[in-house]
Amino acid sequence: MTAAIRIRAKWAHGVTEVMLLMPHPMETGLRKGTDGRLIPAHFITDLQVHVEGRTVMSATMSHAVSQDPLIGFRFKGGNLGQKVTVAWVDNTRQSRSDSAPIS
Amino acid sequence: MCRGGAVAALLASGLWAFPSARAAQVSMQFDGLSVEETLKAWGGVRADEPDIVLTVPEVSDNGAFVSVAVSSFLADTREIAIVVEKNPDPLVVRFLIPAGTEPFVSTRIKVAESGPVYAVVRAGGTLSFCARNNQVVVGGCA
Numbered sequence: 619m620t621a622a623i624r625i626r627a628k629w630a631h632g633v634t635e636v637m638l639l640m641p642h643p644m645e646t647g648l649r650k651g652t653d654g655r656l657i658p659a660h661f662i663t664d665l666q667v668h669v670e671g672r673t674v675m676s677a678t679m680s681h682a683v684s685q686d687p688l689i690g691f692r693f694k695g696g697n698l699g700q701k702v703t704v705a706w707v708d709n710t711r712q713s714r715s716d717s718a719p720i721s
Numbered sequence: 722m723c724r725g726g727a728v729a730a731l732l733a734s735g736l737w738a739f740p741s742a743r744a745a746q747v748s749m750q751f752d753g754l755s756v757e758e759t760l761k762a763w764g765g766v767r768a769d770e771p772d773i774v775l776t777v778p779e780v781s782d783n784g785a786f787v788s789v790a791v792s793s794f795l796a797d798t799r800e801i802a803i804v805v806e807k808n809p810d811p812l813v814v815r816f817l818i819p820a821g822t823e824p825f826v827s828t829r830i831k832v833a834e835s836g837p838v839y840a841v842v843r844a845g846g847t848l849s850f851c852a853r854n855n856q857v858v859v860g861g862c863a
Contacts, residue, residue, distance in 0.1 A: 633823070646831070648809065674822050682805065682813040684786045684829035684861075693822040 625718035627702045634696035634720055636667065636675075638689045638704055646681040662687060664707045669693070669720075670700050696720050756806045756839055757852070765841065765848035768795070775840040777853045781832065784861030790827035795844035798824035804850075807836035831861030 621641035628635050640662065647659025661681040667674050674693040696702075698720055705715035754762065776790040791801050801824065802815040808831070816826045824842070832838070837852040 672821075673819050675816065675819070677814055677816045679814045680810050680812060682808050682810060682831045682861075684831055688827075688829050690790075690827040691816075691822065692825055695821060 620712065620714050623704050623706070623714065623716040625702055625704055625716060627696070627718060627720040629696055629698055629720050633692050633694055634669075634702075635692045636690065636702060638667070638687075640665075640687050640689075640704070640706055640714075642686060642706070642708065644681060644683060644685045644687065660708060660710055662706045662708045665689070666705045667691075668703045668705075669696055674702075756804050756811055756837070757850075760839070760841065760848065760850050763848055765850050768842070768849040768851045770851075773840050773842050773849060773851045775838070775851050775853050776827075777838045777855045779854070780856045780858065782858050784832040784834070784857040784859055786829050787832045787838075787855065787857070787861065788827070788829050789838065791825070791840040791842075793824035793840075793842045793844060795824070795842055795847075795849060798842055798844040800841075800843040801826055802841040803828070803830060804839040804841055805830065805832050805836070806839070807832070807834045809833065832857050833860045 624639040626637045642662050643660055645657050645660040647656065649657050651657045659681055662679050665677040665679060675691050700720045701717045702720060703715060703717040705713065707713045772794050774792040778787065781787045789803055793801060798818055800815065800817055803813045804811045805813055813830045814828060818824055832855060835856045838855050839850050839852045841848065841850045
């Protein structure tokens with residue numbers, strides 16, 4: 619039901635720069651809906667990024683990360699065409715994984 | 722994951738636990754103490770410029786999307802966390818930096834009201850932090 623994670627991984631001078639955009643409501647559980655009732659919390663709690671079996675980034679997140687989390691980082695190595703796999707799990711146990719090649 | 726509670730347990734676990742259930746968040750670890758006092762109680766030291774570079778806008782129009790970037794120049798950086806003092810749950814996100822990944826992260830966070838934003842770095846077994854003030858025009862309902 620969730621939209622695909624958008625992954626941009628660019629290699630330059632031995633370093634791969636990764637930018638991820640994970641469509642997700644990131645509801646805090648503190649906000650009221652139009653009916654005046656609290657909207658239940660719904661947010662990504664865990665993020666893992668792998669390249670060819672190697673973990674290049676992992677994160678634990680709270681609901682205070684903005685809606686549609688955008689995360690940028692860089693790792694040494696990586697080769698053109700290698701697959702970057704991103705997986706998240708949220709607090710309702712939903713999960714999603716997507717991958718894209720390094721370009 | 723999902724270990725709320727005692728500071729002793731947090732110290733034992735290296736940095737601190739991360740609450741993922743709403744119930745756990747209510748008793749966040751910074752209770753009664755400011756973020757800075759808590760970090761110091763955990764053995765944290767204030768980092769000198771430019772060992773940790775925290776980039777936060779001085780003024781944010783919209784607290785729901787505040788761009789934050791952290792670079793660490795401390796050797797053997799293993800973990801980077803972002804903590805917002807005035808948020809209902811101060812610990813926003815915690816990144817684990819494996820060997821081979823550069824000690825740099827950028828993201829967007831929610832900030833409830835104006836106040837300090839902290840970057841906390843665990844490097845070579847030491848906890849270091851730095852802070853920047855951020856003014857929010859419209860709170861991010863964090």
